[in-house]
Amino acid sequence: MRLIAENLGGERGGESVFSGIGFALEDGQALVVTGPNGSGKSTLLRIIAGLLPKAEGRLLLEGGGDDFPSIASACHYLGHQNAMKTALSVTENLRFWRDFNGGGDSSVEEALETVGLGGIGHLPFGYLSTGQRRRAAIAKLLVSRRPLWLLDEPTAGLDKASEERFAGLMAEHCAGGGMIVAATHLPLGIEAAELRMGEAG
Amino acid sequence: MWSLLLRDIRLNIRAGGGALTGVIFFLAVIATIPFGVGPDLKLLARIGPAILWIGALLACLLGLDRLFQADREDGSLDLLVLGNDRHMLALTVLVKCLAHWAGSVLPLVVAAPLLGLFMNMEPLAIGATALTLLVGTPAITFIGAAGAAVAVALPRGGLLISVLVLPLTIPVLIFGVSASYGATADPDPFLQPFLILAALTLFLAVLGPVSAALALRHGTD
Numbered sequence: 001m002r003l004i005a006e007n008l009g010g011e012r013g014g015e016s017v018f019s020g021i022g023f024a025l026e027d028g029q030a031l032v033v034t035g036p037n038g039s040g041k042s043t044l045l046r047i048i049a050g051l052l053p054k055a056e057g058r059l060l061l062e063g064g065g066d067d068f069p070s071i072a073s074a075c076h077y078l079g080h081q082n083a084m085k086t087a088l089s090v091t092e093n094l095r096f097w098r099d100f101n102g103g104g105d106s107s108v109e110e111a112l113e114t115v116g117l118g119g120i121g122h123l124p125f126g127y128l129s130t131g132q133r134r135r136a137a138i139a140k141l142l143v144s145r146r147p148l149w150l151l152d153e154p155t156a157g158l159d160k161a162s163e164e165r166f167a168g169l170m171a172e173h174c175a176g177g178g179m180i181v182a183a184t185h186l187p188l189g190i191e192a193a194e195l196r197m198g199e200a201g
Numbered sequence: 202m203w204s205l206l207l208r209d210i211r212l213n214i215r216a217g218g219g220a221l222t223g224v225i226f227f228l229a230v231i232a233t234i235p236f237g238v239g240p241d242l243k244l245l246a247r248i249g250p251a252i253l254w255i256g257a258l259l260a261c262l263l264g265l266d267r268l269f270q271a272d273r274e275d276g277s278l279d280l281l282v283l284g285n286d287r288h289m290l291a292l293t294v295l296v297k298c299l300a301h302w303a304g305s306v307l308p309l310v311v312a313a314p315l316l317g318l319f320m321n322m323e324p325l326a327i328g329a330t331a332l333t334l335l336v337g338t339p340a341i342t343f344i345g346a347a348g349a350a351v352a353v354a355l356p357r358g359g360l361l362i363s364v365l366v367l368p369l370t371i372p373v374l375i376f377g378v379s380a381s382y383g384a385t386a387d388p389d390p391f392l393q394p395f396l397i398l399a400a401l402t403l404f405l406a407v408l409g410p411v412s413a414a415l416a417l418r419h420g421t422d
């Protein structure tokens with residue numbers, strides 16, 4: 001599977017944020033998007049996911065087959081928000097996303113165990129701390145299988161141990177043939193190509 | 202899709218879901234009318250079906266702004282939109298509408314017969330009004346979904362949604378009320394307006410979600 005972006009341009013509110021971005025990502029590769037605030041990292045991720053229209057350029061996914069005909073169907077998008085309901089328990093939240101997105105390799109309990117939240121699945125999501133919420137959202141990546149992870153500041157709010165654990169998860173995902181595009185200004189601790197924004201454009 | 206339906210119903214019922222807001226508003230409207238109109242029992246019985254319908258219509262509009270806004274605020278809406286290839290977005294919207302209807306509007310229909318007693322309505326009129334509400338209120342939710350999708354990005358979109366949606370709900374109101382009257386007033390037909398009401402609901406069950414899905418796809422930013 002290959003994710004290719006050519007001469008990509010994005011705009012927000014009619015004003016160009018970046019242009020001329022290009023990269024190619026193969027199975028097992030990761031791309032870290034860095035740059036100062038306002039350089040368009042989040043916009044780039046949302047354009048890749050298809051949540052925002054692109055201003056110019058080309059974006060395609062090759063070799064997705066029947067399972068993943070488009071980028072939207074092949075990706076997990078982890079944005080600034082965690083997409084979890086505070087009134088439901090952690091397990092209920094994850095079970096919903098697993099049912100909605102299709103099953104993956106690990107069950108809800110295993111995924112919670114993996115991110116270090118084993119045993120608190122019965123708590124309402126609203127009772128969790130910021131870091132725990134982020135970890136529950138990361139568990140959401142594990143309960144359904146998607147080859148492409150689009151991560152927007154994935155480690156915001158995580159402590160040192162969780163960051164390392166998450167780096168391990170990302171390395172595992174890449175080793176299993178997955179792809180990652182992560183926008184961040186913190187080092188993620190994985191081997192990845194770097195795309196610096198806000199300089200060329 | 203089942204899981205989405207169950208999740209939304211569960212959210213509606215749990216704390217902060219606001220399932221009861223509509224019922225209490227409905228109760229407040231209907232309970233004040235007899236005080237305003239005065240103790241003219243005949244008049245109350247005559248305007249009863251119309252008042253019940255207007256009250257239910259306004260109560261329906263009350264919770265609509267949260268239909269997509271709650272999902273947008275916590276980022277779920279992005280993922281629902283991204284799931285378009287697996288679950289067509291219009292279908293997702295339809296399921297959300299049904300869950301909203303079951304959680305917030307169905308209680309209104311259940312409360313309507315009791316409130317009909319406040320209006321001194323006879324049993325047949327109460328039954329007919331409850332039946333027309335049962336058949337007609339989904340249409341209001343489906344139109345409302347389109348309005349809610351258009352106004353999803355606005356922080357205080359509730360009023361705008363009501364203004365957008367109200368003119369479109371007028372046909373539902375007209376046929377709902379005329380069917381309710383048709384059941385009791387002799388020369389007026391019941392079946393014809395009732396069937397048109399059912400047709401409106403079915404028609405809007407398609408048009409509402411499709412247009413709401415279109416608005417949501419282009420409204421993400």
